[in-house]
Amino acid sequence: MLGKLRFILWGLVLVAAAALAFLLTSPARLPAPRETELPLASIGGPFTLVGADGRTFSSAKLAGKPFAIFFGFTHCPDVCPTTLARLARLRRQLGQGDEAFAIVFVSVDPERDGPAEVGAYAKLFDTPVIGLTGSVAQIKQVKKQYAVFSAKAPQAGGDYSVDHTGSVFLIDRAGKFVATLAPDENDAVALEKLKRIVG
Amino acid sequence: MRISLMLIAAAPLASCAPTAPQIEVRDAWARATAPGQPSGAIYATIVNRGSADRLVGVASDAGTAMLHSSDSADGVARMRMLSELPVPASGEVALAPGGTHIMLTGLKAPLTAGSDIGLTLRFAETGPRSVRVAVVAPGAR
Numbered sequence: 001m002l003g004k005l006r007f008i009l010w011g012l013v014l015v016a017a018a019a020l021a022f023l024l025t026s027p028a029r030l031p032a033p034r035e036t037e038l039p040l041a042s043i044g045g046p047f048t049l050v051g052a053d054g055r056t057f058s059s060a061k062l063a064g065k066p067f068a069i070f071f072g073f074t075h076c077p078d079v080c081p082t083t084l085a086r087l088a089r090l091r092r093q094l095g096q097g098d099e100a101f102a103i104v105f106v107s108v109d110p111e112r113d114g115p116a117e118v119g120a121y122a123k124l125f126d127t128p129v130i131g132l133t134g135s136v137a138q139i140k141q142v143k144k145q146y147a148v149f150s151a152k153a154p155q156a157g158g159d160y161s162v163d164h165t166g167s168v169f170l171i172d173r174a175g176k177f178v179a180t181l182a183p184d185e186n187d188a189v190a191l192e193k194l195k196r197i198v199g
Numbered sequence: 200m201r202i203s204l205m206l207i208a209a210a211p212l213a214s215c216a217p218t219a220p221q222i223e224v225r226d227a228w229a230r231a232t233a234p235g236q237p238s239g240a241i242y243a244t245i246v247n248r249g250s251a252d253r254l255v256g257v258a259s260d261a262g263t264a265m266l267h268s269s270d271s272a273d274g275v276a277r278m279r280m281l282s283e284l285p286v287p288a289s290g291e292v293a294l295a296p297g298g299t300h301i302m303l304t305g306l307k308a309p310l311t312a313g314s315d316i317g318l319t320l321r322f323a324e325t326g327p328r329s330v331r332v333a334v335v336a337p338g339a340r
Contacts, residue, residue: 074233077240077303078269079276081230081337082296088338120233124337149275156265156280159304166276183271183297 043169043177047142049106049134052119057132063175066197067102070168071148073109074121079166080105081124083183087168088127090190098128100198101170106142107133108150108164172197221249222286222325224318227332228340229303231312239310240267241301241318241332245292254284254292256321259332261310262303264318269297278302286322312336 051057068087072080087103094100105122107113113121113133122131134142143150150164168181170193179193227243241264245254257264266281284299286292294300301318303310310316315331322328 074236075238076278077232077238078267078278078300079271079297081240085230085338085340117233117235120235124231124233126336126338153277153279157304161278163275163277165274166271167274182274183276 040177043146044171044175045145047138047145049132049138049142050115052115052122052131054115057130059175062102062104062171064173065102066100066173067104067171068168068181068194068197069104069106069146069171071106071108071143071146071150071164073107073162073164074113074117075109076162079183080121083166083168084122084125084129086190088125088129090187090194091127093187093191094194094198096198101194103127103129105129105131106139107131108139108143108148109162110134110136110139170194170197219249220247220252220286220288220322220324222247222252222322222328224320224328224330227318227330229310229316229332229334230337230339231334232306232310232337234309236309237304237306238262239303239306240296241303242294242296243301243318243320243330243332244294245286245320247286247288247290247292249288250324251288252286252325253323254286254320255282255323257301258319258321259301259303259316261308261316262306265302265304266299267302268299271297283323310334312339 047059049057070083084103084105091098091100105118107118110133115133118131118133122129146169148165150162152160153163154160166183170178170181172178178197181190181193223246225244225246227241229239229241232239254266257266266284267278268281269276269278284292312334314334316334317329318332319327319329
């Protein structure tokens, strides 16, 4: 009788061990890799886009200069102008002039944003902002380099908005990615980060 | 006699609990837009000194107005339409950059700094409230 009970108990232990082993190794437990995730060191790199004058804009024009690059779209009435206005304000607060770092705006909506649209949008801020667009393929490529996500979101009346990465990427003089600026972090933290690319 | 006693009993209750919203729309502003840019955003503060109300409609003479929310959850900025916005009793609701705002689409003309445009907010209890919206330079605030 006692031997039979012991046999049953050992059986239960084996079942529990097998269940645990299954849970630990099951692929469902592993976090799904995100397509846009890149190692931080590889963010950025040379790109070729189209400037507000309709001509090719090569990132070589930014060589030796720190820059803050933001991806948005000109139909965006809230987050994008808020972010660009903030970058303009932070650059003023830094007190080293417009040459301290470049502010670069890249459209993730190349179907609606041509050179004229990004040019007019970039001019709004009373301070130099480089507005860029490109072919669908060029925009796709630069988004990949910066691990930027964007997707069309249909709106009432057949129009669409674009969901997109809201962070600003800070690139230093050597072209190296240093940090991101999040929309909700305070200006003191943002200024410290900017000093790291300007210094 | 009985009726007057009931009125006396009810009077103190009526004086402490507000029975109607008291809505004021303050500091309505918008950023100037670029020529050809079809959309803009209006920000404002809704102050309520009375009972709860709901913002159920928005209209502007500058273009088609819609109530929108922006949020940047998990690093992605998203903008969505809202059908209505609760205005709590004795509270404030801020329509502010990067959050809930009034989106203008199909702008009839660019919004130019220094000008103003009309805005009507329609509340479920209070009804319509019209204010002027100050258009400021995009980098001003």
